[in-house]
Amino acid sequence: MRKKTLLASALLTAAALTLTACGNGGDSAADNILEVTAEPDAKAATPLDSPFTKPDLVLTDTKGKKFDLRAETKGKPTLLYFGYTNCPDVCPLTMGNLAQAKKQLPKEDQDKLQVVLVTTDPKRDTPASLGKWLGAQDPEFIGLTGDFATIQAGARQLGIAIDPPKKNAKGKMESMHGKQVVAFSPKTDDGYVLYNGDTATIDDYAKDLPKLLTGEKP
Secondary structure (H helix, E strand, O other), X not given: OHHHHHHHHHHHHHHHHOOEEOOOOOOOHHHHHHHHHOOOOOOOEXXXXXXXXXXXXXXXXXXXXXXXXXXXXXXXXXXXXXXXXXXXXXXXXXXXXXXXXXXXXXXHHHHHOEEEEEEOOOOOOOHHHHXXXXXXXXXXXXXXXXXXXXXXXXXXXXXXXXXXXXXXOXXXXXXXXXXXXXXXXXXXXXXXXXXXXXXXXXXXXXXXXXXXXXXXXX
């Protein structure tokens, strides 16, 4: 029990440290903390001793249809990320890296992989706008939107922090959110590997995807 408690505490701390406003220019206190604590030589993947249960999220997909995350991705290798389409840096970088890494898989394996983006800015990210943005990355990527409180609660179950979007000092809307990509095993449907979307590269994902497809630890 103590081991699980310590692990949960560590993950929540990591989530707090990676909470960032996309496009904030790196001037915030959180960014300064990240510079001090970053470990550039660390492995991109962090396997979890106590995996996360997949969030019980029922949202709306890019076609305007109900999407039950647990039911629709059951038994499938799934990568889950919380971000938004108006993000100028981390979110497009993360989704672009995943898209390029996916292309390196054989076609039959590409069809197995589920990449899901849950918006942290649901008021602006309508099903149509979310679908258009994701389509430019990979037409098969799944985009989900819905009630913010529901999305926030789902992210919290994974130790990922999300704040309601608000205007910054320049009057622009920005979304504060954790940058973790969570990999869910097709064997157990649990989230068992974490990636930092800000630092994981195309090569990192490409190297690990074959193992993630089968539920192995990278």
